[in-house]
Amino acid sequence: MATHKLLLLPGDGIGVEVMAEVKRVIDWLDRRGVASFAIEEDLVGGAAYDSCGQPISEEAMAKAFAADAILLGAVGGTKWANVPYEDRPEAGLLRLRKDLQLFANLRPAVCYPALADASSLKRELVEGLDVLIVRELTGGVYFGEPKTITDLSDGQKRAVDTQVYESYEIERIARVAFELARTRRNKVVSTEKHNVMKTGLLWKQVVSEVHGSAYEDVHLEHQLADSCGMQLVRAPKQFDVIVTDNLFGDILSDVAAMLTGSLGMLPSASLGGVEELSGRRRALYEPVHGAAPDIAGKGLANPIAMIGSLAMALRYSFGELEAADRIEAAIAGVLAGGVRTADIYSEGKTRVGTSGMGDAILAEL
Amino acid sequence: MATHKLLLLPGDGIGVEVMAEVKRVIDWLDRRGVASFAIEEDLVGGAAYDSCGQPISEEAMAKAFAADAILLGAVGGTKWANVPYEDRPEAGLLRLRKDLQLFANLRPAVCYPALADASSLKRELVEGLDVLIVRELTGGVYFGEPKTITDLSDGQKRAVDTQVYESYEIERIARVAFELARTRRNKVVSTEKHNVMKTGLLWKQVVSEVHGSAYEDVHLEHQLADSCGMQLVRAPKQFDVIVTDNLFGDILSDVAAMLTGSLGMLPSASLGGVEELSGRRRALYEPVHGAAPDIAGKGLANPIAMIGSLAMALRYSFGELEAADRIEAAIAGVLAGGVRTADIYSEGKTRVGTSGMGDAILAEL
């Protein structure tokens, strides 16, 4: 049995708490011989800054390059509001994404039947919802230069961010979206603002070209980003795969996530290209939710998104489909049995904390 | 009685149809002596392009500068998908916003009690909803340079958009938000992505400074744009005024609009500075909805957003508060009476087309 090199980066806030629960699941899989792991662990985000003055150390980066996959908890927190911009917690995560070239961020928004009532939306609009947002993750306004604040005369300041996309970046993310759509319901909505942005214009052109060149069997629709945001609220079940840029993907995936009832439920995968020499695909898995400093340390966080992220790693990085299915079935089973953390609690259900949810999932496994 | 110089720019698609209804309301106000108007009319968007090869003519721009206020229908449509980028229908609207320096776009998202059931959200989450989005409208990625697509070697292309904000642009929109909050529930949420954007960092700093300098009585909260999108779906009634940049404002206002049940309901105002010589504040009023080419020409469009935009013009540009109240009361009355266009129709109500809704509102006046 292959041993999977897994790097754990708990990060900040509730990242630490949810990582503790996923470790128990990893141990369980290892002890039962379901899958075998070699685990490394390191710091990222504010925790790394506090320890070494950088949001991710060079050793941690080396471990990330050596790992088969990375599980990350969350980064950020008000504690680091005043550290220099280059050293803020988020910079550690952004460096991982960029240096490992994790260009394809997969964010499924799935509404578990047991949780349809937890959504803000009417049950019939979200029951059975299964949208996959494919977000470009290494380009756009997140990384374009110049990115500056300069002092003008008379105390005024001028800030600049630059959104840059080259055709190849759009091509490769479009391919990921079309390939994934073929394994699902065969529909892609591509979303941008071509009516006001040149990057949107190029985005739309390149996605159409990729579609015409090899994916005409997939249904493609273009929606403006504002309109897509609206449609996500109006009729979310119209969507199968949504492909979009880094910034729109950030906002639209949070909106989509919320439709399912709780951000605490949703895992994500960030995939890189396949390396020519090793045949290995770099990948990082993390919950869609953040570090939530307001509830950190209280044992209230929902570890399902983190444990679901392990399931995604088993599926996409390790080819351990059975183990992945097993974890996902355990999560669904626990929810069907009425166990709930605070974020998804409703009357009549059994309320548990972070480790209580971990217990329940282990018991169900 | 002062005569108000009003320029009507119906534009494209359903813009033409909804403008026809607002004209009937203007006539009515004029004939009854409630308010007095001198009306000009011209083309904008695709209609202008078809007639003169430009999305807005120089004569129309001159009329816009001479007017006390402008009512605009909508611009855009698939028909003009292949016109040069600089001449696309949207460029006419963007030129009006920029040249008239209409930097403050007010987008109220109000849930009419009679329509609470038309929302995708559960009734208790939207009943009584009254959010005002204050969107910066003349800066950011919409207008920053460079904004280019260049050919690289090997057939690759590179697209660039630039988001630029100077402190004064943030200051003046922040002031508008705080002033408006004082007339409402005294709460402002400022939203940006300071964790990844330098413009977001400057935005947050300047809004905090403006707050500290003169508006400490107003409650101020900062939310990241992704998180704000999520909160709009989770618990929209937490918001009073949201102030944000041009691009985030575009998306978040469409999401907020959709919470109320229909985009066809919502007016907007785009206000400029007060001119020193004339004491006049430039302003343009338009529905939040677009040209909707799919339903254009069918007499199905809801004219309420357009007629509501006239009410906003009466209130903000002309100081005709009574006439504004009267129109808004007529709209509420018609809705309470069960008259509905297709976009807000539900069982048991009376279904009407565009002019039927116009008739009903005139009858109620």
Ligand SMILES: CC(C)[C@H](C(=O)O)[C@@H](O)C(=O)O
């Ligand atoms: C933490 C932050 C840098 C990040 C982003 O903006 O990408 C987060 O919001 C996300 O969606 O993963």
Ligand SMILES: CC(C)[C@H](C(=O)O)[C@@H](O)C(=O)O
């Ligand atoms: C038509 C388009 C240019 C415009 C925008 O993006 O600002 C529209 O979406 C809006 O919200 O007014």
